[in-house]
Amino acid sequence: xxxxxxxxxxxxxxxxxxxxxxxxxxxxxxxxxxxxxxxxxxxxxxxxxxxxxxxxxxxxxxxxxxxxxxxxxxxxxxxxxxxxxxxxxxxxxxxxxxxxxxxxxxxxxxxxxxxxxxxxxxxxxxxxxxxxxxxxxxxxxxxxxxxxxxxxxxxxxxxxxxxxxxxxxxxxxxxxxxxxxxxxxxxxxxxxxxxxxxxxxxxxxxxxxxxxxxxxxxxxxxxxxxxxxxxxxxxxxxxxxxxxxxxxxxxxxxxxxxxxxxxxxxxxxxxxxxxxxxxxxxxx
Numbered sequence: 001x002x003x004x005x006x007x008x009x010x011x012x013x014x015x016x017x018x019x020x021x022x023x024x025x026x027x028x029x030x031x032x033x034x035x036x037x038x039x040x041x042x043x044x045x046x047x048x049x050x051x052x053x054x055x056x057x058x059x060x061x062x063x064x065x066x067x068x069x070x071x072x073x074x075x076x077x078x079x080x081x082x083x084x085x086x087x088x089x090x091x092x093x094x095x096x097x098x099x100x101x102x103x104x105x106x107x108x109x110x111x112x113x114x115x116x117x118x119x120x121x122x123x124x125x126x127x128x129x130x131x132x133x134x135x136x137x138x139x140x141x142x143x144x145x146x147x148x149x150x151x152x153x154x155x156x157x158x159x160x161x162x163x164x165x166x167x168x169x170x171x172x173x174x175x176x177x178x179x180x181x182x183x184x185x186x187x188x189x190x191x192x193x194x195x196x197x198x199x200x201x202x203x204x205x206x207x208x209x210x211x212x213x214x215x216x217x218x219x220x221x222x223x224x225x226x227x228x229x230x231x232x233x234x235x236x237x238x239x240x241x242x243x244x245x246x247x248x249x250x251x252x253x254x255x256x257x258x259x260x261x262x263x264x265x266x267x268x269x270x271x272x273x274x275x276x277x278x279x280x281x282x283x284x
Contacts, residue, residue, distance in 0.1 A: 012192050015244040019237070022092055025085060027100045029239035032081035033232065036074055043070050059133070067129065071122035079114050079121070083107040083162050085243040090163065093251060106162070113161040116168040124150060153179050155186055159250040178253045189245050197238040204230045 019025055043066070087106035091098045098106075107114065128150075132143045156175035160166055166174060179186055204227050211223040 009188075009192060011245060011248060012189055012196075012241070015193075015241050015248060018089075018092065018244050019240050022088075022097075024100055025088055025092075025240050025244070026236055028081045028085035028088070028103065028243075029236040032078055032239070033236065035077045035081075039070075039074050039077060043073075064126070064130070068122060068126050071125045072118060075122050075125070076114065076118040079118055079158060080107050080111075082158050082239075082243060083110055083114060085240065086159055086162060086247050089244050089247045090159075090251070093247060110162055110165075113165070113168065113171075117157060117161060117171070120168055120172070121154075152183075152186060152190065155179055155190070155246060156250050156253075159247060163250075178250065181253050182249050186249060189249070190242065193238060193241050193245060197234045201231060201234050 081104075084100070084103035084107040088098055088100070088103040128143050128147050132140050135143065153176050154172060156178045157168075157171045160171040160174045160178075161168070164171070164174070208220075208223040208227040211220045214220075
């Protein structure tokens with residue numbers, strides 16, 4: 001397991017290097033974030049103006065319908081721009097370069113698959129939310145665990161949909177197979193990316209909190225504004241990093257060959273069995 005952890009760290013480092021080499025990849029999570037904020041505003045403002053007549057809670061049929069629609073639209077936005085991101089990442093890993101516009105065009109060309117996966121993801125999200133609202137603390141922990149497992153098992157759904165043109169349920173099945181092959185790297189790598197950016201966020205929060213002890217409210221307000229900006233930046237970088245990392249794992253799991261852009265030996269060393277030095281699709 002220690003070897004898997006170290007291998008995952010190497011892959012995360014390589015993903016960061018690729019992101020720094022091609023910063024246009026950040027445009028996709030930025031666009032996704034902006035559109036998601038607009039979606040949130042579209043749903044929240046009418047709820048506020050209705051004086052509580054409607055809500056996104058699951059204690060009424062209207063709330064369930066509104067919540068499902070919210071999940072549907074917001075998931076679609078995230079998945080759509082994620083397809084654009086990984087399309088650019090795949091091209092770069094194959095030694096090519098496509099523009100942000102071409103990445104978005106690639107997402108548009110998979111619109112039916114994106115819609116299908118959005119419906120499935122939104123349905124699962126709604127079911128988990130409904131269960132969470134009706135169980136106690138321990139039940140909520142169990143739901144969180146189930147949700148985490150679902151996220152990991154479906155980690156490769158978007159690449160499969162984008163690169164293999166499979167149906168959504170075939171993509172889920174294929175994602176589960178790929179996750180089984182790369183479970184150690186998938187779990188450790190995904191958690192590592194989250195922990196790195198979370199740690200930076202915690203440091204930023206503590207620094208912001210420290211300004212309270214100065215007694216200067218102006219300084220605190222400035223620090224609070226900077227902290228909010230920091231959270232947005234961290235979310236953007238984390239999303240881009242996760243996209244790169246996922247495509248790297250997907251590429252090797254499917255082909256047995258390291259993406260051309262990765263430093264020679266990194267992925268081969270990451271996945272080669274201890275007692276076997278030749279490389280191929282069956283080595284993961």
